[in-house]
Each structure stands twice: as C-alpha cells, then as structure tokens.
Amino acid sequence: MIRFLFVILFVILPLKAFALIEVDITRGNLNPLPIAVSPLSIDENSKKSFEKILKKKNIGSEISIVVENNLKTSGLFNPLDKDAFLQAPDIANLKPRFEDWNLIKAQALITGKVNFIDNKLRVEFRLWDVLAGKEMMALAFTTVPNNWRRVGHIITDKVYQRLTGEKGYFDTRIIYVAEEGPKTRRIKKLAIMDQDGENNKFLTLGNELVLTPRFNPTSQMVTYLSYFRNLPRVYLLDIETGMQEVVGDFPGMTFAPRFSPEGKKIIMSFAKDGNSDIYTMDLENRIVEKITNHPSIDTSPSYSPDGKFICFNSDRSGYQQIYIMKSDGSNVKRISFGKGLYGTPVWSPRGDLIAFTKLHKGKFYIGVMRTDGSGERLLTENFYQEAPSWSPNGRVLIFYRETKTDDKGEGFSAKLWSIDLTGYNERLVNTPTDASDPSWSSLLSN
Amino acid sequence: MKKLPIRNIDQGAIMKLNKILKNAFLITIACLALSACATQKQTGQMQGDVYTGTDTVEYLASGVPDRVFFATNESVLTTASRETLRKQAAWLRKNSKITIVLEGHADERGTREYNLALGERRANAAKDYLMTYGISSDRISVLSYGKERPVDSGSNPLAWSKNRRSVTVKAN
Numbered sequence: 001m002i003r004f005l006f007v008i009l010f011v012i013l014p015l016k017a018f019a020l021i022e023v024d025i026t027r028g029n030l031n032p033l034p035i036a037v038s039p040l041s042i043d044e045n046s047k048k049s050f051e052k053i054l055k056k057k058n059i060g061s062e063i064s065i066v067v068e069n070n071l072k073t074s075g076l077f078n079p080l081d082k083d084a085f086l087q088a089p090d091i092a093n094l095k096p097r098f099e100d101w102n103l104i105k106a107q108a109l110i111t112g113k114v115n116f117i118d119n120k121l122r123v124e125f126r127l128w129d130v131l132a133g134k135e136m137m138a139l140a141f142t143t144v145p146n147n148w149r150r151v152g153h154i155i156t157d158k159v160y161q162r163l164t165g166e167k168g169y170f171d172t173r174i175i176y177v178a179e180e181g182p183k184t185r186r187i188k189k190l191a192i193m194d195q196d197g198e199n200n201k202f203l204t205l206g207n208e209l210v211l212t213p214r215f216n217p218t219s220q221m222v223t224y225l226s227y228f229r230n231l232p233r234v235y236l237l238d239i240e241t242g243m244q245e246v247v248g249d250f251p252g253m254t255f256a257p258r259f260s261p262e263g264k265k266i267i268m269s270f271a272k273d274g275n276s277d278i279y280t281m282d283l284e285n286r287i288v289e290k291i292t293n294h295p296s297i298d299t300s301p302s303y304s305p306d307g308k309f310i311c312f313n314s315d316r317s318g319y320q321q322i323y324i325m326k327s328d329g330s331n332v333k334r335i336s337f338g339k340g341l342y343g344t345p346v347w348s349p350r351g352d353l354i355a356f357t358k359l360h361k362g363k364f365y366i367g368v369m370r371t372d373g374s375g376e377r378l379l380t381e382n383f384y385q386e387a388p389s390w391s392p393n394g395r396v397l398i399f400y401r402e403t404k405t406d407d408k409g410e411g412f413s414a415k416l417w418s419i420d421l422t423g424y425n426e427r428l429v430n431t432p433t434d435a436s437d438p439s440w441s442s443l444l445s446n
Numbered sequence: 447m448k449k450l451p452i453r454n455i456d457q458g459a460i461m462k463l464n465k466i467l468k469n470a471f472l473i474t475i476a477c478l479a480l481s482a483c484a485t486q487k488q489t490g491q492m493q494g495d496v497y498t499g500t501d502t503v504e505y506l507a508s509g510v511p512d513r514v515f516f517a518t519n520e521s522v523l524t525t526a527s528r529e530t531l532r533k534q535a536a537w538l539r540k541n542s543k544i545t546i547v548l549e550g551h552a553d554e555r556g557t558r559e560y561n562l563a564l565g566e567r568r569a570n571a572a573k574d575y576l577m578t579y580g581i582s583s584d585r586i587s588v589l590s591y592g593k594e595r596p597v598d599s600g601s602n603p604l605a606w607s608k609n610r611r612s613v614t615v616k617a618n
Binding site: 182183184185186209211212225230232252253255256269271273274275276297299300313315319320343344357359362383384386387402404405407409410412436437 | 519521554555556557558559560562563564566567569570571574588589590591594595596597598599600601605
C-alpha cells in the first residue's frame with residue numbers, strides 16, 4: 001500500500017536566511033499567517049492525460065486545494081481567497097509580481113507546476129516570501145498519478161517545516177474504530193484514513209468487537225484489541241498484507257496495547273483473577289516480561305520516545321491516577337496529583353509532555369502535564385472525551401468525544417476531534433461513520 | 447445532582463426509625479420506602495448508586511436473578527448481590543452440568559481501557575463468591591466487556607447504575 005517512490009529531483013535552498021517570515025507557534029496562534037496558494041499550473045496535454053487517469057478536471061488545482069485545506073486546518077495559516085489572485089498560475093511560478101501578492105496581504109506564496117511525463121506525475125513547487133521578495137524553497141517530486149493527494153500533503157509538510165521550524169504532520173494517516181448501530185449493540189470496525197479524512201478504508205468487517213488500534217511508530221503495523229471468538233486478545237495486523245496474529249499466549253484478556261518507540265515490543269495489560277498488570281512481548285524472540293506486579297489495576301501503558309520510561313494508569317492509590325516508572329518496572333512514581341481521576345496517559349513524541357484524560361466533577365478533560373506531573377494544562381472540557389493520540393511532531397492531539405443521550409436514550413454519537421497543544425484550534429475530524437480510539441501514524445515519507 | 451440531598455434525608459429518616467422501632471414495625475418502614483420510590487422515580491431504584499431495581503434483570507431459573515450491580519468504580523459485592531449469587535450457586539449445584547460465563551461491565555463514565563480492567567475485576571468478584579459456595583472454577587469463565595455493551599443507553603445515573611454489572615450467562 002505504501003510502495004511509493006518519491007524521487008526528489010532538485011532542492012534549492014535559500015541562499016541566506018534573511019529576516020524572512022516565520023510563524024510563531026509557541027503561543028496559541030490568533031493571527032494565522034496569510035498565505036496565497038496559487039493553483040499549480042498545468043499544460044493542456046498533461047491536463048488531459050491526468051483527467052483520463054484520475055477523473056479530475058485539473059489536477060493542478062486539486063493538489064493546491066489539498067495544500068490549502070491542510071494549511072487552514074493547522075490553524076497557523078490563513079489561505080487567501082483564490083478569486084482575489086491577480087497573477088496567472090503559470091506566470092506566478094516563473095516570477096511572482098510581489099506587488100500584486102502584497103496587495104491582497106499575502107505574506108507567503110506557493111506556486112508550482114504539474115507535468116505528465118512517462119505516465120508519471122511530476123510536481124514542482126516554490127515557496128516565496130512576499131514581503132522580502134524572495135524564493136524560500138523549491139522542490140520537485142515524481143510519482144505515480146494515484147499519489148496526487150500525498151504530493152499535496154508532502155508539499156504542506158515542506159512548507160510547514162520551512163515556516164514554523166518544526167516537522168509537519170500532513171503526510172500521515174489515522175487508524176481508528178468506525179462505529180455504527182445502537183449504543184447497546186454497537187458494531188465496530190477498524191478503519192484507516194488520511195490525516196485529512198480522505199481515502200477512508202475499513203480493515204475489518206464488524207463481525208467481532210475491535211478496540212484501541214495503535215500504529216507502530218516505524219512501520220505499517222498496527223496493534224489492537226479484538227474480541228474474536230469472544231476471547232479479548234491483543235492482535236498484530238499488517239495493514240499492507242492484511243495478515244493478523246494474536247500477540248502472546250496469555251490465559252486471559254490482554255488489552256491496552258502499544259508499540260515501543262522502535263516498534264520491536266508490544267506493551268499491554270494482561271488481566272487475570274481480577275488483577276491487571278503490565279507486560280511486554282518482544283516481537284522478534286517472543287519473550288514475555290512482566291513489568292508491574294501489583295494487586296491494583298495497571299493499564300494504559302505508553303513508552304517515552306527514548307524507551308527508557310513508561311507512563312501508565314493505576315488505581316493503586318484507590319483511584320485512577322497516572323504513574324511513571326523505568327522501562328524495567330522499577331522506580332514507580334505517581335505524577336498526577338490534581339483533583340479528579342486521571343487516565344489514558346500518552347507520552348509526547350517530543351518527550352517533554354504526557355497527554356491524558358481527566359474526570360472531574362462529572363466532566364471529562366483532555367490535558368497535558370510535564371513528565372514529572374507539573375504544569376498541568378487542560379485543553380478542552382466536555383461531557384465525555386478521552387484517548388488522546390499525538391501527531392508525530394507532538395503539536396496536535398486527536399481524541400474522541402461522545403455525546404450525552406436524551407431522555408429516551410437516543411442521540412448518541414462518537415466523533416473524532418483534534419486540538420492544538422496550546423488549546424486553540426479545536427476541530428471536528430470528518431469520518432464517514434461515527435468514530436473513536438484514533439491513533440496517528442508517523443510521517444509516511446521523510 | 448439535585449436529587450442527592452433528598453435521598454440522604456430519607457435514608458437518615460429511615461435509620462432513625464430503625465433505631466426507634468427496631469424490627470417491630472417493618473411494615474411501616476416498607477411503606478415509607480415505597481412512598482420514597484413513588485416520589486423519587488430514578489433514585490428510588492438505587493441505594494447509594496447501586497442499582498436495586500429489576501428492570502433489566504433476567505432469570506437463570508425461577509427465582510434466580512442473572513446479574514448483580516456495583517457502585518461507581520467499585521467491585522465490592524453488596525448484601526443483595528451476595529444473596530443473588532448464593533441463589534445462583536444453589537442452582538448451579540443442582541444443575542452440575544451447566545457451565546457459565548460471568549460477563550463484567552462498566553458504565554460509560556470511564557476511560558475504555560480502565561473499564562475493561564474494571565469489568566474483569568467485577569466479574570471475578572462474582573466468580574470468587576460463587577467459588578466460596580462450592581462452584582468449581584472449571585465451570586466458570588470470565589469475560590469483560592468494559593463499557594462496550596450497556597443494557598441502558600441513557601446518559602443518567604440510573605442508566606449508569608444498570609450498566610455497572612456482572613451478568614451470569616449459561617455457556618452450554
């Protein structure tokens with residue numbers, strides 16, 4: 001599925017970093033950067049060829065729309081209305097008339113060109129600093145035509161990185177649980193889609209209950225919980241081949257799985273005789289290790305990105321709280337001390353924060369705290385929401401939210417939402433059905 | 447939220463009556479309890495936040511209820527739950543070929559993974575009790591559904607109390 005070859009033909013970096021435009025991402029961004037995304041120019045022949053293959057009238061504009069939507073969704077950019085553009089796409093790509101772009105208050109400009117060459121899609125794009133009148137970046141890609149959306153995501157990643165100084169998160173996918181049917185007999189399927197909600201695919205049929213899929217950070221493997229034959233067990237799924245296997249041979253329920261940062265181990269809970277403890281299994285040599293040993297519930301483990309620590313959820317204090325320990329299970333330390341109950345800790349890919357779900361006075365919150373428990377910040381409050389998952393750059397959290405039912409028990413829905421680390425830019429993530437348990441993949445290309 | 451204080455007052459009143467009247471006037475107390483049910487609607491079917499009604503209860507055999515209920519975040523068996531489980535144990539002893547699955551559940555007000563563990567803990571509380579009444583662990587398997595299979599889709603304390611349960615299901 002991901003057998004794409006991107007050939008980067010040439011890279012022109014800016015000669016000198018002048019006092020060029022930059023996006024301030026340290027605070028909540030209330031003044032997103034005005035950016036003009038000019039439709040990528042395309043010659044008549046290429047246009048016709050792509051129309052035949054992709055059934056899209058103008059693939060140049062389509063790719064630019066992908067970029068535009070990505071930038072807008074990030075909350076850091078304000079893509080300007082194309083109707084106000086004065087310069088034609090082909091001429092703009094050669095040499096923008098900066099006065100024209102300045103006039104519509106664009107601070108940055110993206111131009112580009114699409115060609116059909118040897119049955120391949122070749123895209124080049126340029127990023128311009130309108131105020132300084134300079135080219136900031138130029139790149140070209142060649143790939144199979146079907147990859148056109150990914151080209152838009154990769155362009156966005158490059159632009160985002162150039163303007164914010166952080167890696168992007170657009171050429172990524174979300175695996176989640178698609179939900180249908182009444183609340184008492186919910187049908188759940190694994191589903192996967194691009195980060196922007198496109199290319200949605202169902203990976204299971206809904207015959208058995210499936211929960212909590214999580215990506216391997218280094219490959220296209222997924223671990224999840226399936227109730228196949230009414231035996232809730234952690235499974236491993238290769239999303240390219242569709243091959244599945246049970247993880248380990250446990251005489252009881254295994255659940256709450258996640259990969260270790262290098263993808264070689266699965267960490268999960270195993271419940272037996274009313275007690276849940278945390279275990280790991282090495283995927284190469286199949287060695288199982290018991291990490292916690294406590295009569296309380298120990299679950300929702302998540303590794304630090306360097307693999308040295310694990311954060312997890314335990315009720316050993318009497319109530320659900322967040323703990324950290326060394327990856328061998330030693331030095332267990334409670335880190336959540338605020339009012340309420342804490343669950344679903346998940347370590348940021350940057351390493352400095354732990355995202356969590358908090359229940360306090362009948363409300364659910366998604367929040368972040370430092371890894372020592374200090375600096376707790378609640379990002380969003382609602383009737384029910386949980387299970388944050390980090391974008392691979394540690395900038396955005398995706399989670400699910402459920403609505404309260406009415407007096408007749410109707411009106412239930414579960415949806416995916418995303419929110420910026422700052423607490424700004426909360427957005428509904430569109431899915432074809434109801435959805436829960438999202439997990440964000442790492443960047444597909446680097 | 448508003449209903450809590452009312453219930454507390456009623457329980458307080460009942461306790462005082464108990465002290466004064468001891469066991470002599472059970473009927474009087476029953477009447478009070480009944481009138482409390484009538485006026486409180488929702489909370490009348492709960493004691494603390496444990497469900498005490500029969501709306502969702504099914505029967506394994508005549509007089510043998512199939513489920514027990516729990517308080518929020520708890521897996522402790524109430525007096526009523528123990529009575530139900532003793533009836534189940536007696537029935538299982540009489541029907542020695544029957545094997546069962548104990549299905550543990552949680553309400554929707556908790557994170558999914560913790561609730562899976564909590565459901566398992568609840569079902570095991572029931573299992574342990576059945577075992578102390580002579581039912582072999584070979585005849586019992588445990589299955590936690592966490593919050594995945596509520597019986598009541600409501601988003602209110604009464605619905606949640608019905609969903610915090612361990613249900614004994616015949617497996618053969």
